[in-house]
Amino acid sequence: MALLEIADLTFELAGRTILDGITLSIERGERVAILGANGSGKTTLAQWLAGWLPNVDHAASRGKLTFDGREWKDWPLPQRAAAVQLVGQLPVQQLSGREFTVRDEVAFGPGNLGLPVSEVSATTGEVLELCELTHLAGRDPFTLSGGEQQRTVIASALAMKPRLLILDEPVTNLDPSASEHIVRLVSELPPDITVVWLDTSPKIAIEFARRFLLLRNGKCVVDGSPCQVLLHPESLATITLPPSAQAARLAAKAGIWPDGLPYPLTLQEARVRFEQVKHDQS
């Protein structure tokens, strides 16, 4: 049984269909990137994956989602919080608002699970270190910059040691070195942790995700390997390709990219293929 099973999930809000018949399964330890344009349903899907939906006011109009074989509504809240964590786009909306230091903010979640103080303190220290926040541990989270707040929210999620980590456009606030650091951090997570990354562009996720999905108007329209999904006509019409693939595509249009040579998706691939093209042309 897959970790997450979604069958024909359809969800409407204010008369609009946000998710439209989504069927997919995600296995334990998978690293999945879900791409889509603004308004394609990514954040709503992330909230379903994380069990924030359904809630008292919002139910699915069709279909269901199960985690470990059980629908989220059947999970007690502490168990759910320990199983799945969602890091959203706006860090300031995720800070608890009741802790006065970064250290206490990160300890808030595990502390609420009733774990021994020594364990909470050790986990907090480890996660602060991992997210390069130790030097900010005594600061008030609300006085941090946008990127530092984002790292605090990611650290708070990791401190819960979730089995499923969902990251909804998590690096938009981060400077290039901080965003590389998050990518490294996600790539080096224990292999049994499942990661779902939602974004408008594949530029970051291409570094670690082995499976991509494309959402369009609430439907999952393509699902497969990075190559299958990113170079699919549906994707080319919707998302920004990584610059190396963009350049190769423009080169093909200008007649200087060999027929049949796949577009490079990463800079490493670009290095090899551009070298090959240059060599063939000289």
Next chain:
Amino acid sequence: MIKAENLAFCYSPAASVLANVSFHIEAGTIAAIAGRNGAGKSTLLRLCNALLKPTSGCLRVNGIDTRETSAAKLARIVATVFQTPELQLFASRVVDEISFGPKQLRYSRLQMEQAVAAAMERTGLSSQAESHPLDLTHAARRFVTLASALAMKPRLLLLDEPQQGLDAAAIQRLEDILRAEKAAGVTILFTCHDMDFIARNADHLLVFGGGALLRSGAVSDVFSDTALIQLAGLKLPDSMLLAQMLQLPPARSCEQLIEFWLKAKLLRS
């Protein structure tokens, strides 16, 4: 349009954010601010719109010393789009949100309606005039804040991470707006973490690190200083890295890269 002389700012005496910052940005320029999280980028924008006043030194906007004016007075020529639209929006209809600035500037009803309609048209919000801004997608909310700034017809437009969270079509729309504003003589200063976006759109780049201005200059000059880029925790734009791989001059965009590639190929043959 913007002139900083030995500008310094601290939120508390123990925590200096910016020190000894001097630079000059000509009118009609698109300038970007880059640096690590916490380098003082957003603080600099708040100094430019007089929401913050220098602790020492001087910052002049269009010749006006920001210490001797107020944010409200400066709003006649400076409009700001903050990093998080949700913290900026307050009206219950898109059209009211965008009308707020022109109203404060005492536009006539006709002038206001025209400015608001034009701003909504340019930002793709015309069909959503009656919507509640918080019912819109994150990207559309961002465009509501941009439209609110455009409707005030500023001479200086300050944008904090304007491309953040936007998809390909929305980024294209934003870039078209930036180019049109520049063509109309508006000066634009924006913070950004996306080096390719900076390379495509900015003329001038200010790099901050450790509370100081590390470099101020033309975008291609700044990106050619690889030691500085590393020191400031930045990266070269991918288009420039790809150009290096092909031994081509630094390309500001993928389109320019192909242009250089075709030229080099033509020269060889």
